[in-house]
Amino acid sequence: MNEATRRLQAVAKEQASPMHREAPNNIEAEQALLGAILVNNDAYYRVSDFLKPVHLYEPLHRKIFEVAGDIIRMGKIANPVTIKTFLKDEKVGELTISEYMARLAGGAVSIINAEDYGRAIYDLALRRSLITIGEDMVNIAYDAPLDMPPQSQIEDAERRLFELAETGRYDGGFQSFNDAVALAIDMAGAAFERDGHLSGISTGIMSLDSKMGGLQRSDLIILAGRPGMGKTSLATNIAYNIAASYEPEVQPDGSYKARNGGVVGFYSLEMSSEQLATRIISEQTEVSSSKIRRGDISEADFEKLVACAQMMQKVPLYIDQTGGISIAQLSARARRLKRQRGLDVLVVDYVQLMTGSGKSNENRVQEITQITTGLKALGKELNVPIIALSQLSRAVESREDKRPQLSDLRESGSIEQDADVVLFVFREEYYVKNMEPRDEFDPKYEEWKMQMEKVKGTADVIIAKQRHGPTGTVKLAFQSEFTRFADLADPSFTQYEEH
Numbered sequence: 001m002n003e004a005t006r007r008l009q010a011v012a013k014e015q016a017s018p019m020h021r022e023a024p025n026n027i028e029a030e031q032a033l034l035g036a037i038l039v040n041n042d043a044y045y046r047v048s049d050f051l052k053p054v055h056l057y058e059p060l061h062r063k064i065f066e067v068a069g070d071i072i073r074m075g076k077i078a079n080p081v082t083i084k085t086f087l088k089d090e091k092v093g094e095l096t097i098s099e100y101m102a103r104l105a106g107g108a109v110s111i112i113n114a115e116d117y118g119r120a121i122y123d124l125a126l127r128r129s130l131i132t133i134g135e136d137m138v139n140i141a142y143d144a145p146l147d148m149p150p151q152s153q154i155e156d157a158e159r160r161l162f163e164l165a166e167t168g169r170y171d172g173g174f175q176s177f178n179d180a181v182a183l184a185i186d187m188a189g190a191a192f193e194r195d196g197h198l199s200g201i202s203t204g205i206m207s208l209d210s211k212m213g214g215l216q217r218s219d220l221i222i223l224a225g226r227p228g229m230g231k232t233s234l235a236t237n238i239a240y241n242i243a244a245s246y247e248p249e250v251q252p253d254g255s256y257k258a259r260n261g262g263v264v265g266f267y268s269l270e271m272s273s274e275q276l277a278t279r280i281i282s283e284q285t286e287v288s289s290s291k292i293r294r295g296d297i298s299e300a301d302f303e304k305l306v307a308c309a310q311m312m313q314k315v316p317l318y319i320d321q322t323g324g325i326s327i328a329q330l331s332a333r334a335r336r337l338k339r340q341r342g343l344d345v346l347v348v349d350y351v352q353l354m355t356g357s358g359k360s361n362e363n364r365v366q367e368i369t370q371i372t373t374g375l376k377a378l379g380k381e382l383n384v385p386i387i388a389l390s391q392l393s394r395a396v397e398s399r400e401d402k403r404p405q406l407s408d409l410r411e412s413g414s415i416e417q418d419a420d421v422v423l424f425v426f427r428e429e430y431y432v433k434n435m436e437p438r439d440e441f442d443p444k445y446e447e448w449k450m451q452m453e454k455v456k457g458t459a460d461v462i463i464a465k466q467r468h469g470p471t472g473t474v475k476l477a478f479q480s481e482f483t484r485f486a487d488l489a490d491p492s493f494t495q496y497e498e499h
Contacts, residue, residue, distance in 0.1 A: 024127045025057035026120055033117040034061060035108035037068055038079055038101060044072050047118030055125035063087060064101065080105055126164065133160050155328045162335040163381070201262050201345060201385065204241025207474050207487050208461060212421065215242075215345060215385035216468060220376045222351075222415055224390040224404065225425035226397070230459060231389050232270070232349055233279065233483040234425055238387065239264045239347050240280050243317035246344075262344025263316040265337050267330060269353035273319040277312075283484040284308050290481075316341065326355045327374035334382060343384055348375065350389035351415065369414035376418045390415055392424075402431050406464050422465040427478060428455040459485060 036043040053066040067086045068078040076082065080101035092100040137157050140148065148156075200214025215221060225231040245261030268276050282289035285304045291297050292305070318337060322329070330348070337343050348354070356367035372388070379386040392408040404424040409415045416422060432452050459478040463471050477486045 035104040043114035219420040424462040
Protein backbone atom coordinates (compact mmCIF):
# COMPACT_ATOMS: atom_id res chain seq x y z
CA MET A 1 0.00 0.00 0.00
CA ASN A 2 1.55 3.32 -1.04
CA GLU A 3 1.75 6.49 1.07
CA ALA A 4 -1.03 8.34 -0.82
CA THR A 5 -3.52 5.47 -0.26
CA ARG A 6 -2.67 5.32 3.44
CA ARG A 7 -3.29 9.09 3.71
CA LEU A 8 -6.69 8.86 2.01
CA GLN A 9 -7.76 6.00 4.30
CA ALA A 10 -6.67 7.98 7.38
CA VAL A 11 -8.73 11.01 6.21
CA ALA A 12 -11.77 8.80 5.51
CA LYS A 13 -11.48 7.22 8.98
CA GLU A 14 -11.24 10.65 10.61
CA GLN A 15 -14.33 11.89 8.74
CA ALA A 16 -16.30 8.75 9.66
CA SER A 17 -15.92 9.45 13.40
CA PRO A 18 -15.74 13.22 13.88
CA MET A 19 -14.95 14.55 17.35
CA HIS A 20 -17.53 16.91 18.81
CA ARG A 21 -15.95 19.91 20.53
CA GLU A 22 -18.08 22.25 22.60
CA ALA A 23 -17.42 25.97 22.36
CA PRO A 24 -15.37 27.30 25.32
CA ASN A 25 -17.63 28.29 28.22
CA ASN A 26 -17.85 28.22 32.00
CA ILE A 27 -21.44 27.94 33.23
CA GLU A 28 -20.27 27.76 36.87
CA ALA A 29 -18.46 31.12 36.58
CA GLU A 30 -21.60 32.68 35.08
CA GLN A 31 -23.74 31.25 37.91
CA ALA A 32 -21.26 32.52 40.55
CA LEU A 33 -21.19 36.04 39.04
CA LEU A 34 -24.98 36.28 38.75
CA GLY A 35 -25.32 35.02 42.34
CA ALA A 36 -22.93 37.75 43.56
CA ILE A 37 -24.93 40.44 41.67
CA LEU A 38 -28.27 39.18 43.07
CA VAL A 39 -26.93 39.30 46.64
CA ASN A 40 -25.03 42.60 46.32
CA ASN A 41 -25.84 44.88 43.37
CA ASP A 42 -22.46 46.64 43.72
CA ALA A 43 -20.94 43.54 42.11
CA TYR A 44 -22.56 44.63 38.82
CA TYR A 45 -20.45 47.80 38.69
CA ARG A 46 -17.28 45.70 39.11
CA VAL A 47 -17.89 44.16 35.67
CA SER A 48 -20.30 46.43 33.76
CA ASP A 49 -17.56 48.50 32.07
CA PHE A 50 -16.27 45.48 30.10
CA LEU A 51 -18.87 42.68 30.38
CA LYS A 52 -22.04 42.82 28.25
CA PRO A 53 -24.97 40.37 28.13
CA VAL A 54 -23.75 38.99 24.77
CA HIS A 55 -20.54 37.73 26.45
CA LEU A 56 -22.45 35.17 28.58
CA TYR A 57 -22.80 31.71 27.00
CA GLU A 58 -26.13 30.55 28.48
CA PRO A 59 -29.13 32.45 26.96
CA LEU A 60 -31.00 32.52 30.30
CA HIS A 61 -27.93 33.95 32.05
CA ARG A 62 -27.72 36.66 29.36
CA LYS A 63 -31.31 37.65 30.03
CA ILE A 64 -30.86 37.69 33.83
CA PHE A 65 -27.68 39.81 33.50
CA GLU A 66 -29.38 42.25 31.06
CA VAL A 67 -32.53 42.72 33.19
CA ALA A 68 -30.46 43.05 36.41
CA GLY A 69 -28.29 45.71 34.73
CA ASP A 70 -31.33 47.72 33.58
CA ILE A 71 -32.86 47.63 37.08
CA ILE A 72 -29.60 48.59 38.82
CA ARG A 73 -28.93 51.50 36.44
CA MET A 74 -32.41 52.84 37.24
CA GLY A 75 -31.35 53.01 40.91
CA LYS A 76 -33.56 50.12 42.03
CA ILE A 77 -32.73 46.83 43.75
CA ALA A 78 -32.20 43.78 41.50
CA ASN A 79 -32.97 40.48 43.26
CA PRO A 80 -34.81 37.23 42.36
CA VAL A 81 -38.17 38.84 43.22
CA THR A 82 -37.78 42.06 41.15
CA ILE A 83 -36.17 40.32 38.17
CA LYS A 84 -38.78 37.53 37.99
CA THR A 85 -41.42 39.95 36.59
CA PHE A 86 -39.37 40.57 33.45
CA LEU A 87 -38.59 36.92 32.59
CA LYS A 88 -40.77 34.27 30.95
CA ASP A 89 -42.11 31.71 33.38
CA GLU A 90 -40.23 28.67 32.12
CA LYS A 91 -38.50 25.70 33.70
CA VAL A 92 -34.76 25.25 34.29
CA GLY A 93 -34.63 21.49 34.62
CA GLU A 94 -36.88 20.73 37.60
CA LEU A 95 -36.75 24.32 38.92
CA THR A 96 -38.79 27.41 38.08
CA ILE A 97 -36.82 30.55 37.16
CA SER A 98 -37.56 32.06 40.60
CA GLU A 99 -36.20 28.93 42.32
CA TYR A 100 -33.16 28.89 40.00
CA MET A 101 -32.30 32.54 40.83
CA ALA A 102 -32.83 31.90 44.54
CA ARG A 103 -30.35 29.01 44.27
CA LEU A 104 -27.86 31.30 42.44
CA ALA A 105 -28.17 33.87 45.22
CA GLY A 106 -27.86 31.14 47.88
CA GLY A 107 -24.55 29.91 46.50
CA ALA A 108 -23.18 33.42 45.91
CA VAL A 109 -19.45 34.05 46.15
CA SER A 110 -17.92 37.13 47.76
CA ILE A 111 -18.23 40.41 45.83
CA ILE A 112 -14.39 40.50 45.83
CA ASN A 113 -14.36 37.59 43.36
CA ALA A 114 -16.96 39.11 41.02
CA GLU A 115 -14.42 40.84 38.74
CA ASP A 116 -12.31 37.66 38.40
CA TYR A 117 -15.39 35.68 37.32
CA GLY A 118 -16.37 38.50 34.94
CA ARG A 119 -12.90 38.46 33.32
CA ALA A 120 -13.02 34.67 32.91
CA ILE A 121 -16.45 34.92 31.19
CA TYR A 122 -15.23 37.77 28.95
CA ASP A 123 -12.09 35.87 27.88
CA LEU A 124 -14.14 32.78 26.99
CA ALA A 125 -16.50 34.95 24.91
CA LEU A 126 -13.48 36.30 22.98
CA ARG A 127 -12.27 32.75 22.35
CA ARG A 128 -15.70 31.77 20.99
CA SER A 129 -15.63 34.82 18.69
CA LEU A 130 -12.12 33.90 17.51
CA ILE A 131 -13.34 30.39 16.69
CA THR A 132 -16.25 31.84 14.65
CA ILE A 133 -13.94 34.19 12.74
CA GLY A 134 -11.48 31.33 12.14
CA GLU A 135 -14.22 28.99 10.89
CA ASP A 136 -15.52 31.71 8.53
CA MET A 137 -12.00 32.28 7.19
CA VAL A 138 -11.51 28.57 6.51
CA ASN A 139 -14.93 28.15 4.86
CA ILE A 140 -14.55 31.23 2.64
CA ALA A 141 -11.01 30.17 1.65
CA TYR A 142 -12.32 26.71 0.65
CA ASP A 143 -15.33 28.04 -1.26
CA ALA A 144 -13.28 30.85 -2.88
CA PRO A 145 -16.16 33.04 -4.15
CA LEU A 146 -15.34 34.81 -7.42
CA ASP A 147 -16.19 38.25 -6.04
CA MET A 148 -13.85 37.89 -3.04
CA PRO A 149 -10.15 37.63 -3.92
CA PRO A 150 -7.72 36.49 -1.16
CA GLN A 151 -6.60 40.08 -0.47
CA SER A 152 -10.21 41.10 0.27
CA GLN A 153 -10.58 38.16 2.62
CA ILE A 154 -7.40 39.17 4.51
CA GLU A 155 -8.70 42.76 4.85
CA ASP A 156 -12.11 41.52 6.05
CA ALA A 157 -10.53 39.17 8.61
CA GLU A 158 -8.22 41.95 9.82
CA ARG A 159 -11.19 44.30 10.24
CA ARG A 160 -13.16 41.71 12.23
CA LEU A 161 -10.18 40.87 14.44
CA PHE A 162 -9.53 44.58 15.08
CA GLU A 163 -13.17 45.11 16.03
CA LEU A 164 -13.03 42.12 18.37
CA ALA A 165 -9.82 43.39 19.99
CA GLU A 166 -11.22 46.91 20.43
CA THR A 167 -14.78 46.22 21.59
CA GLY A 168 -14.93 42.58 22.65
CA ARG A 169 -17.38 41.75 19.87
CA TYR A 170 -17.29 41.98 16.08
CA ASP A 171 -20.90 41.52 14.98
CA GLY A 172 -21.97 45.18 15.25
CA GLY A 173 -25.77 45.23 15.28
CA PHE A 174 -28.11 47.40 17.30
CA GLN A 175 -27.04 49.31 20.39
CA SER A 176 -29.50 49.96 23.22
CA PHE A 177 -30.55 53.57 23.71
CA ASN A 178 -29.29 53.34 27.32
CA ASP A 179 -25.75 52.72 26.03
CA ALA A 180 -26.06 55.58 23.52
CA VAL A 181 -27.22 57.99 26.27
CA ALA A 182 -24.35 56.88 28.54
CA LEU A 183 -21.85 57.60 25.73
CA ALA A 184 -23.36 61.06 25.16
CA ILE A 185 -23.06 61.90 28.89
CA ASP A 186 -19.45 60.61 28.93
CA MET A 187 -18.66 62.89 25.97
CA ALA A 188 -20.17 65.91 27.75
CA GLY A 189 -18.18 65.08 30.91
CA ALA A 190 -14.95 64.75 28.91
CA ALA A 191 -15.62 68.11 27.22
CA PHE A 192 -16.13 69.75 30.62
CA GLU A 193 -12.78 68.43 31.91
CA ARG A 194 -10.81 69.06 28.69
CA ASP A 195 -8.86 72.30 28.13
CA GLY A 196 -11.10 74.85 26.42
CA HIS A 197 -14.24 72.79 27.27
CA LEU A 198 -14.39 71.38 23.73
CA SER A 199 -16.46 68.30 22.90
CA GLY A 200 -13.86 67.35 20.27
CA ILE A 201 -10.06 67.43 19.94
CA SER A 202 -8.58 70.94 19.84
CA THR A 203 -6.92 71.98 16.55
CA GLY A 204 -4.65 74.38 18.44
CA ILE A 205 -6.29 77.31 16.58
CA MET A 206 -8.76 78.89 19.02
CA SER A 207 -10.94 80.81 16.53
CA LEU A 208 -11.47 77.60 14.52
CA ASP A 209 -12.17 75.54 17.65
CA SER A 210 -14.78 77.99 18.90
CA LYS A 211 -16.82 77.55 15.70
CA MET A 212 -16.39 73.76 15.37
CA GLY A 213 -16.11 72.62 19.01
CA GLY A 214 -12.86 70.89 18.03
CA LEU A 215 -12.57 67.81 15.78
CA GLN A 216 -15.43 65.43 16.58
CA ARG A 217 -14.75 61.70 16.80
CA SER A 218 -15.83 59.61 13.76
CA ASP A 219 -16.30 62.77 11.64
CA LEU A 220 -14.97 63.00 8.08
CA ILE A 221 -13.57 66.53 7.70
CA ILE A 222 -12.79 67.55 4.11
CA LEU A 223 -10.18 70.32 3.88
CA ALA A 224 -10.08 71.66 0.32
CA GLY A 225 -8.44 74.46 -1.64
CA ARG A 226 -6.77 75.36 -4.92
CA PRO A 227 -2.97 74.83 -5.23
CA GLY A 228 -1.05 77.52 -3.34
CA MET A 229 -3.82 78.21 -0.82
CA GLY A 230 -2.02 76.34 1.99
CA LYS A 231 -4.30 73.37 2.66
CA THR A 232 -1.34 71.05 3.40
CA SER A 233 0.15 73.74 5.66
CA LEU A 234 -3.10 74.03 7.65
CA ALA A 235 -3.40 70.23 7.94
CA THR A 236 0.25 70.00 9.07
CA ASN A 237 -0.24 72.80 11.61
CA ILE A 238 -3.32 71.09 13.07
CA ALA A 239 -1.66 67.63 13.11
CA TYR A 240 1.41 68.94 14.94
CA ASN A 241 -0.63 71.04 17.41
CA ILE A 242 -2.68 67.95 18.37
CA ALA A 243 0.36 65.66 18.69
CA ALA A 244 2.42 68.25 20.64
CA SER A 245 -0.34 68.76 23.24
CA TYR A 246 -0.86 65.02 23.79
CA GLU A 247 -1.44 64.12 27.45
CA PRO A 248 -2.12 60.41 28.05
CA GLU A 249 -4.35 59.14 30.84
CA VAL A 250 -4.15 55.57 32.15
CA GLN A 251 -7.44 53.65 32.00
CA PRO A 252 -8.56 50.98 34.55
CA ASP A 253 -7.58 48.19 32.11
CA GLY A 254 -4.01 49.55 31.76
CA SER A 255 -4.52 51.11 28.31
CA TYR A 256 -3.97 54.81 27.56
CA LYS A 257 -6.48 57.43 26.48
CA ALA A 258 -5.80 61.02 25.43
CA ARG A 259 -6.91 63.57 28.02
CA ASN A 260 -5.71 66.42 25.79
CA GLY A 261 -4.32 66.37 22.24
CA GLY A 262 -3.82 62.95 20.71
CA VAL A 263 -1.80 60.47 18.66
CA VAL A 264 -1.84 61.48 14.98
CA GLY A 265 -1.42 59.33 11.87
CA PHE A 266 -0.49 61.36 8.75
CA TYR A 267 -0.73 59.80 5.27
CA SER A 268 1.45 62.02 3.08
CA LEU A 269 0.81 60.84 -0.48
CA GLU A 270 2.22 64.02 -2.06
CA MET A 271 5.27 64.92 0.04
CA SER A 272 8.01 62.77 1.57
CA SER A 273 8.28 62.51 5.35
CA GLU A 274 11.46 64.67 5.25
CA GLN A 275 9.65 67.47 3.40
CA LEU A 276 6.79 67.30 5.90
CA ALA A 277 9.23 67.38 8.84
CA THR A 278 11.02 70.39 7.28
CA ARG A 279 7.70 72.25 7.11
CA ILE A 280 6.94 71.51 10.76
CA ILE A 281 10.45 72.50 11.90
CA SER A 282 10.17 75.76 9.91
CA GLU A 283 6.80 76.50 11.49
CA GLN A 284 8.07 75.82 15.04
CA THR A 285 11.47 77.58 14.80
CA GLU A 286 10.43 80.46 12.48
CA VAL A 287 13.31 79.66 10.16
CA SER A 288 12.24 79.74 6.50
CA SER A 289 11.86 76.25 4.99
CA SER A 290 13.60 77.40 1.77
CA LYS A 291 16.61 78.50 3.87
CA ILE A 292 16.64 75.13 5.67
CA ARG A 293 16.67 73.30 2.32
CA ARG A 294 19.50 75.48 0.95
CA GLY A 295 21.50 75.36 4.16
CA ASP A 296 21.42 79.17 4.24
CA ILE A 297 21.19 79.42 8.03
CA SER A 298 23.20 80.97 10.85
CA GLU A 299 24.70 79.10 13.80
CA ALA A 300 21.90 80.41 16.05
CA ASP A 301 19.30 79.12 13.56
CA PHE A 302 21.01 75.73 13.48
CA GLU A 303 20.90 75.49 17.29
CA LYS A 304 17.18 76.30 17.17
CA LEU A 305 16.67 73.53 14.59
CA VAL A 306 18.54 70.96 16.72
CA ALA A 307 16.60 71.91 19.87
CA CYS A 308 13.30 71.70 17.94
CA ALA A 309 14.23 68.31 16.44
CA GLN A 310 14.98 66.90 19.91
CA MET A 311 11.62 68.12 21.20
CA MET A 312 9.79 66.75 18.14
CA GLN A 313 11.19 63.24 18.65
CA LYS A 314 8.84 62.83 21.63
CA VAL A 315 5.75 63.94 19.69
CA PRO A 316 3.34 61.07 18.75
CA LEU A 317 3.03 62.02 15.05
CA TYR A 318 3.41 59.05 12.67
CA ILE A 319 3.91 59.61 8.94
CA ASP A 320 3.18 57.13 6.12
CA GLN A 321 4.58 58.40 2.82
CA THR A 322 3.37 55.58 0.54
CA GLY A 323 2.23 57.10 -2.77
CA GLY A 324 -0.99 55.92 -4.44
CA ILE A 325 -2.10 53.94 -1.38
CA SER A 326 -5.48 52.19 -1.69
CA ILE A 327 -8.34 52.73 0.76
CA ALA A 328 -8.02 49.07 1.88
CA GLN A 329 -4.26 49.42 2.61
CA LEU A 330 -4.81 52.73 4.40
CA SER A 331 -7.53 51.17 6.59
CA ALA A 332 -5.37 48.15 7.46
CA ARG A 333 -2.41 50.35 8.44
CA ALA A 334 -4.60 52.69 10.49
CA ARG A 335 -6.02 49.73 12.44
CA ARG A 336 -2.48 48.46 13.07
CA LEU A 337 -1.33 51.91 14.27
CA LYS A 338 -4.28 52.15 16.67
CA ARG A 339 -3.52 48.73 18.14
CA GLN A 340 0.23 49.30 18.47
CA ARG A 341 0.59 53.01 19.32
CA GLY A 342 -2.92 54.38 19.75
CA LEU A 343 -4.69 56.73 17.34
CA ASP A 344 -6.81 59.84 17.92
CA VAL A 345 -6.69 61.72 14.59
CA LEU A 346 -6.00 60.64 11.01
CA VAL A 347 -4.88 63.01 8.20
CA VAL A 348 -4.90 62.07 4.50
CA ASP A 349 -3.06 64.35 2.05
CA TYR A 350 -4.83 64.07 -0.33
CA VAL A 351 -7.91 62.14 -1.56
CA GLN A 352 -7.24 62.43 -5.32
CA LEU A 353 -3.86 60.66 -4.94
CA MET A 354 -5.48 57.56 -3.42
CA THR A 355 -6.73 54.54 -5.36
CA GLY A 356 -9.92 52.52 -4.94
CA SER A 357 -10.30 48.75 -5.00
CA GLY A 358 -8.27 48.50 -8.19
CA LYS A 359 -11.06 47.37 -10.53
CA SER A 360 -10.08 48.62 -13.97
CA ASN A 361 -13.67 49.04 -15.20
CA GLU A 362 -14.41 51.78 -12.64
CA ASN A 363 -14.24 55.41 -13.69
CA ARG A 364 -12.59 58.06 -11.52
CA VAL A 365 -15.86 59.37 -10.06
CA GLN A 366 -16.81 55.85 -8.87
CA GLU A 367 -13.32 55.41 -7.43
CA ILE A 368 -13.46 58.69 -5.48
CA THR A 369 -16.93 57.72 -4.20
CA GLN A 370 -15.50 54.41 -2.98
CA ILE A 371 -12.60 56.23 -1.26
CA THR A 372 -14.75 58.81 0.58
CA THR A 373 -17.27 56.14 1.64
CA GLY A 374 -14.35 54.02 2.88
CA LEU A 375 -12.85 56.95 4.84
CA LYS A 376 -16.22 57.71 6.46
CA ALA A 377 -16.63 54.04 7.48
CA LEU A 378 -13.05 53.93 8.81
CA GLY A 379 -13.63 57.02 10.97
CA LYS A 380 -16.68 55.37 12.55
CA GLU A 381 -14.87 52.04 13.00
CA LEU A 382 -11.79 53.57 14.69
CA ASN A 383 -13.86 56.30 16.41
CA VAL A 384 -11.41 59.02 15.28
CA PRO A 385 -11.84 62.21 13.22
CA ILE A 386 -10.36 61.94 9.73
CA ILE A 387 -9.09 65.10 8.01
CA ALA A 388 -9.00 64.36 4.27
CA LEU A 389 -7.51 66.98 1.96
CA SER A 390 -9.07 67.47 -1.46
CA GLN A 391 -8.40 69.43 -4.63
CA LEU A 392 -10.84 71.88 -6.15
CA SER A 393 -11.77 72.07 -9.83
CA ARG A 394 -10.38 74.83 -12.09
CA ALA A 395 -13.87 76.37 -12.28
CA VAL A 396 -12.76 78.63 -9.40
CA GLU A 397 -10.14 80.34 -11.59
CA SER A 398 -12.63 81.28 -14.30
CA ARG A 399 -14.91 83.16 -11.85
CA GLU A 400 -14.45 86.77 -10.82
CA ASP A 401 -15.13 85.79 -7.19
CA LYS A 402 -12.46 83.21 -6.42
CA ARG A 403 -13.97 82.10 -3.13
CA PRO A 404 -14.64 78.33 -3.35
CA GLN A 405 -18.07 76.73 -3.19
CA LEU A 406 -19.23 73.17 -2.46
CA SER A 407 -19.84 72.62 -6.19
CA ASP A 408 -16.09 73.14 -6.80
CA LEU A 409 -15.13 69.88 -5.03
CA ARG A 410 -13.36 67.92 -7.71
CA GLU A 411 -14.45 64.67 -9.37
CA SER A 412 -17.32 63.60 -7.14
CA GLY A 413 -20.42 64.86 -5.35
CA SER A 414 -19.81 62.04 -2.85
CA ILE A 415 -17.05 64.12 -1.20
CA GLU A 416 -19.64 66.72 -0.21
CA GLN A 417 -22.22 64.03 0.61
CA ASP A 418 -20.02 61.84 2.85
CA ALA A 419 -18.30 64.72 4.66
CA ASP A 420 -19.52 65.85 8.09
CA VAL A 421 -17.53 69.07 7.75
CA VAL A 422 -16.21 70.81 4.61
CA LEU A 423 -13.53 73.50 5.10
CA PHE A 424 -12.13 75.64 2.28
CA VAL A 425 -8.80 77.47 2.61
CA PHE A 426 -8.83 80.76 0.72
CA ARG A 427 -6.05 83.36 0.61
CA GLU A 428 -7.07 86.50 -1.26
CA GLU A 429 -3.44 87.67 -0.99
CA TYR A 430 -2.47 84.95 -3.50
CA TYR A 431 -4.75 86.42 -6.18
CA VAL A 432 -4.17 90.12 -5.36
CA LYS A 433 -0.38 89.59 -5.55
CA ASN A 434 -0.73 88.29 -9.12
CA MET A 435 -2.67 91.43 -10.11
CA GLU A 436 0.25 93.79 -9.33
CA PRO A 437 0.54 96.46 -12.10
CA ARG A 438 3.86 96.19 -13.94
CA ASP A 439 4.42 99.95 -13.83
CA GLU A 440 4.63 101.38 -10.31
CA PHE A 441 3.64 104.82 -11.69
CA ASP A 442 0.37 103.36 -12.98
CA PRO A 443 -2.59 105.19 -11.31
CA LYS A 444 -3.95 101.78 -10.29
CA TYR A 445 -0.73 100.92 -8.42
CA GLU A 446 -1.67 102.81 -5.23
CA GLU A 447 -5.12 101.17 -5.26
CA TRP A 448 -3.47 97.75 -5.64
CA LYS A 449 -1.01 98.55 -2.84
CA MET A 450 -3.83 99.47 -0.44
CA GLN A 451 -5.71 96.28 -1.30
CA MET A 452 -2.52 94.23 -0.81
CA GLU A 453 -1.92 95.78 2.63
CA LYS A 454 -5.49 94.88 3.60
CA VAL A 455 -5.20 91.16 2.76
CA LYS A 456 -1.48 90.54 3.38
CA GLY A 457 -0.73 87.83 5.93
CA THR A 458 -4.35 86.71 6.29
CA ALA A 459 -6.31 83.66 5.22
CA ASP A 460 -9.96 82.66 5.32
CA VAL A 461 -11.11 79.23 6.43
CA ILE A 462 -14.62 78.89 5.03
CA ILE A 463 -16.83 76.40 6.89
CA ALA A 464 -19.06 75.50 3.94
CA LYS A 465 -20.75 72.53 5.61
CA GLN A 466 -21.03 71.40 9.21
CA ARG A 467 -23.49 68.76 10.38
CA HIS A 468 -23.25 69.74 14.05
CA GLY A 469 -22.98 73.52 13.80
CA PRO A 470 -23.24 76.71 11.75
CA THR A 471 -21.41 77.56 8.53
CA GLY A 472 -19.43 80.76 7.96
CA THR A 473 -15.90 82.15 7.65
CA VAL A 474 -13.04 82.31 10.13
CA LYS A 475 -10.18 84.75 9.41
CA LEU A 476 -6.69 83.58 10.40
CA ALA A 477 -3.15 84.91 10.20
CA PHE A 478 -0.87 83.19 7.68
CA GLN A 479 2.93 83.47 7.63
CA SER A 480 3.89 82.13 4.22
CA GLU A 481 7.66 81.94 4.87
CA PHE A 482 7.04 79.57 7.81
CA THR A 483 3.85 77.98 6.30
CA ARG A 484 2.08 78.73 9.58
CA PHE A 485 -1.57 79.46 10.30
CA ALA A 486 -2.48 81.07 13.63
CA ASP A 487 -5.14 83.14 15.36
CA LEU A 488 -5.05 86.81 14.45
CA ALA A 489 -3.30 88.96 17.07
CA ASP A 490 -6.20 91.43 17.06
CA PRO A 491 -9.45 89.50 17.67
CA SER A 492 -11.49 92.36 16.17
CA PHE A 493 -10.29 91.21 12.74
CA THR A 494 -11.80 87.74 13.18
CA GLN A 495 -14.84 87.54 10.94
CA TYR A 496 -17.53 84.95 11.27
CA GLU A 497 -20.90 84.90 9.63
CA GLU A 498 -23.40 82.33 10.88
CA HIS A 499 -25.82 80.83 8.38
